[in-house]
Amino acid sequence: MPTSIQESRSRAVETVLDELISHSRNLLKCVQCGACTGSCPSGRRTQLRVRRLMEKVLMGFEDVLNSDDLWLCTTCYVCFDRCPRDAQPTSVIKRLRNIAVRKGFMKAAHQKVARLFCDTGHLVPINDEVRAVRKSLGLSELPPTVHSYPESLKELETILEATGFRRMTG
Numbered sequence: 537m538p539t540s541i542q543e544s545r546s547r548a549v550e551t552v553l554d555e556l557i558s559h560s561r562n563l564l565k566c567v568q569c570g571a572c573t574g575s576c577p578s579g580r581r582t583q584l585r586v587r588r589l590m591e592k593v594l595m596g597f598e599d600v601l602n603s604d605d606l607w608l609c610t611t612c613y614v615c616f617d618r619c620p621r622d623a624q625p626t627s628v629i630k631r632l633r634n635i636a637v638r639k640g641f642m643k644a645a646h647q648k649v650a651r652l653f654c655d656t657g658h659l660v661p662i663n664d665e666v667r668a669v670r671k672s673l674g675l676s677e678l679p680p681t682v683h684s685y686p687e688s689l690k691e692l693e694t695i696l697e698a699t700g701f702r703r704m705t706g
């Protein structure tokens with residue numbers, strides 16, 4: 537039985553917690569009261585339990601980065617506003633997501649959408665059905681986005697390379 541949070545942290549998650557603390561020191565103020573879980577609209581319909589997620593981070597559970605729960609938050613900020621300790625759980629979740637993706641824990645569905653973005657400049661590229669609807673409404677078949685200006689893809693590629701985003705998508 538660990539005697540302190542410090543002792544209970546695993547080496548693997550220690551660096552994650554260190555990185556989180558460097559950006560979000562408030563996370564250490566969490567007293568596990570559960571007000572976040574009780575307020576979370578997503579938790580009413582999914583398995584997401586924000587208090588439990590915060591606990592996993594603080595206790596150094598190694599599965600936190602690969603957890604599906606991490607992606608069930610809609611970032612509505614209700615828990616952020618209601619937390620009596622200002623532990624800023626929404627910020628913690630967003631930072632955990634960034635760390636998870638950087639460390640190669642991107643979910644397959646997210647990977648698919650991210651690749652679409654890299655290849656087309658859109659998360660949801662246009663299809664024949666939408667083209668037809670646009671035409672029937674008297675619009676140009678293509679919206680005034682990268683679909684109409686494919687040369688912009690070169691600029692996108694520069695950004696994707698500079699940020700390392702394409703590499704992260706696998």
Ligand code: SF4
Pocket residue numbers: 565566567568569570571572573586587590618619620621622623624625
């Ligand atoms: S994040 Fe805030 S509301 Fe949630 S358990 Fe910790 S102290 Fe309570």
Ligand code: SF4
Pocket residue numbers: 572575576577578579586608609610611612613614615616625626
């Ligand atoms: S920000 Fe996320 S975790 Fe917090 S209440 Fe909203 S859905 Fe739940």
